[in-house]
Amino acid sequence: MTHATPPGWYPDPGQIPGAPPSERWWDGTMWTDAVRAPGGSPAFPPQPPQSPRRRARTAVVIGVAVAVLAGIVGGVYALTAGDDDGDDDSAKPPASSGPSKPGEDDGEGPKKPDGSVSPGPSDGAPEAEEGFASDTASGISMPVPDGWEGKSGPAGAGVTTGRYPCPGDDTKVCVRGGAFSAPATAFKIRKTSPEAAAKADIEKNAEESYGGKIYGGKLVSHKQLASKSVTVAGQKGYLVRWKAVNRKGPDGYVQSLAFKSPADGTTMVIVRFGIDDTDDAPSVSVMDEITKGIKESRGGGGGDGQQV
Incomplete structure (x- = not known):
């Protein structure tokens, strides 16, 4: 039976x-x-x-x-x-x-x-301030650059631009540039400092953004472009940026940014960035633009029940 x-x-x-x-x-x-x-x-x-x-x-x-x-x-x-x-x-x-x-x-x-x-x-997403995408769990809002699309959510927020068929699987759609925020625990990162969290996430970010079958398999190589402290929404943060070389399709720039939520000061937040290395992709400087524009969301929030 x-x-x-x-x-x-x-x-x-x-x-x-x-x-x-x-x-x-x-x-x-x-x-x-x-x-x-x-x-x-x-x-x-x-x-x-x-x-x-x-x-x-x-x-x-x-x-x-x-x-x-x-x-x-x-x-x-x-x-x-x-x-x-x-x-x-x-x-x-x-x-x-x-x-x-x-x-x-x-x-x-x-x-x-x-x-x-x-x-x-089909609903339940937080109401976002115009020009921003709100991440309720992290207690932040990310700016939406001109020409980009922003999406708010109860457990993350994203901004993207430039859709195109993925090079290794045209049933999937890739973008020329994107950033996604969520509490660090959502990415299985449980480090207690922004520097440790960013360094722990960057390799995962690179492989999951530009590796896999849609880009021909595991990355061929990477080059570290930046590893430094930054201030995000009034909080001490840290970012690591790589140039990722894959096997098929455009290479890309990836960045993992980590900082404590300005809403509660205990939740670690990760923002993953990815930008194609092509002429029709956004400038890498947009990563800095988004980073500088992140702020505490008007609705507050922060915390996912698994603070670090």
Whole structure:
């Protein structure tokens, strides 16, 4: 006799490698729109299943929200879920008692085990000040440079520009420039000083932004361009910047910036940057522009339940 997977929080089937991890509520029969940081309180309360008509209306919005807020990884903006070989075991409920392979987020939103689209979060993002993208968990707002797109979220914020088909997988979409903020614990960084946190994150940032199959595999090499103290939103911070050389497609500049949240002074914040090394990409100086413009969000915030 086969037993159904019990209701509970499981790794989000729409999770994209390199983005801050999230969990989604499985109600025993389908994925709901309730998501949260691992072990944290839900960003959205569990909701009853929506009707097919309602589900169809929200599918496009859901796909965009999941992709933009979870998919920005340095210079990479991915619209498909799962790992590069399309089989991310971490995105499944327990295999022994439930569906063998829950659906992935293919731009239409999370799917039920039978392949039909389930509802996802279509709202709940914080209200951002004009010209800024707000990261509620970190208690900060990032400036949106002219011509860029900003997205706010309860567990991170992102700014991107210049979409194009990824060089190693044209089913995914990359960007010429991007920055994404989240509490350091979302990137599995638990260092207690900004310098240690930035130095611990830069290699992960480089590999997840310009490595992997969409760029031909692991990085060929890197060159450190900067490693220095900075002030961010009135807080002492630290940044490390690399030039990353990959195997396929444009090389890139990556930067990991770390500082304590100005909202509570205990949460470590990481901002990952990525900019392509091409003539049509933004100037690397935009990293400094965004860094200088980061400020405490008007709504305060800060803290993810896992302060450092």
